[in-house]
Amino acid sequence: MRRVHEQLTDLWDRRWPKVHPCLPYRLKIEYPDLWVRFHCLPESKRYPETKHEYEIVLGRYNTVMAELFSDQIYVMTPVYTASPDWPGGEEPWRIAQFDDEPGFESYGHLFLAQKVWEPGTIDGLLRRVADDVEAGVIIADPDLRWLFHPYDGGMDVIAPTTADRDALRDRHRDWLSKHPEGY
Numbered sequence: 049m050r051r052v053h054e055q056l057t058d059l060w061d062r063r064w065p066k067v068h069p070c071l072p073y074r075l076k077i078e079y080p081d082l083w084v085r086f087h088c089l090p091e092s093k094r095y096p097e098t099k100h101e102y103e104i105v106l107g108r109y110n111t112v113m114a115e116l117f118s119d120q121i122y123v124m125t126p127v128y129t130a131s132p133d134w135p136g137g138e139e140p141w142r143i144a145q146f147d148d149e150p151g152f153e154s155y156g157h158l159f160l161a162q163k164v165w166e167p168g169t170i171d172g173l174l175r176r177v178a179d180d181v182e183a184g185v186i187i188a189d190p191d192l193r194w195l196f197h198p199y200d201g202g203m204d205v206i207a208p209t210t211a212d213r214d215a216l217r218d219r220h221r222d223w224l225s226k227h228p229e230g231y
Contacts (some may be wrong), residue, residue: 053141056122056160056192057136061190063132064206067201070126070156072186072197075206084213085230086112086223088178094201105178108223109198111166112205113187115216116194117165123173126156126184156184174198 054153060069066078076083088105089096094103113121124141132155134140140157147154163169176182187196194208202225207213218225225231 052162052202053160056141062103063181066142069142069186070146070158070184071186072195073199073206074185074198075111075195076204079206079216081133081210082207082213083204083230084202084207084217085202085204087195087225088221088223089201092201092225095180100196106168106171106174109174109203112169112216112220113165113196113202114167115219116196117189119165120190121150121165121169122186122188122190122192123161123170124158124186124188125161125182126158126175129155129157131155154188158184162190 049090064075064079067074074146087093088108090104093101094104127140128146130153132143132145132228133144133155138159141160142158144156144158144216145153146156171181172185177198178186178200178203183199185198187198188194190222193208197204202223205213205216206215
């Protein structure tokens with residue numbers, strides 16, 4: 049796994065040098081020409097409350113991912129701690145320090161899993177994201193061309209090109225934010 053970590057680190061640093069993968073919310077700031085945001089529920093409702101609303105949320109997540117991914121995916125999930133040392137057995141892919149104020153240090157330990165993509169594969173994780181139990185998740189193709197960052201209320205997608213972003217955005221116009229800046 050160490051070799052995969054090294055190769056993926058090199059690839060990430062070449063494709064997305066402005067953002068550490070532990071900070072996916074920065075992608076839209078650093079790559080605005082490649083970014084599009086979709087909301088998961090009608091009228092930009094943030095949290096699902098019914099079985100039907102969960103079906104809509106998971107349906108939208110899976111619909112967009114099915115357009116981005118065809119075979120393998122990387123699932124990147126962070127765990128936040130007050131120490132740079134990870135006590136567990138599995139080695140994190142990347143570590144980032146978020147706050148360095150003495151006594152308030154915090155670190156993100158980013159874990160990597162490779163999975164075969166098909167709709168529904170990561171619905172458990174996506175539901176935890178929708179419920180705001182998990183945050184900071186990125187799903188990517190093996191070449192890191194497409195980045196999918198689900199959050200409670202929606203999803204940010206970073207496309208390889210502006211044309212790719214525009215095509216994806218145009219296919220799902222009804223899911224866009226009404227906010228003038230796309231938030």
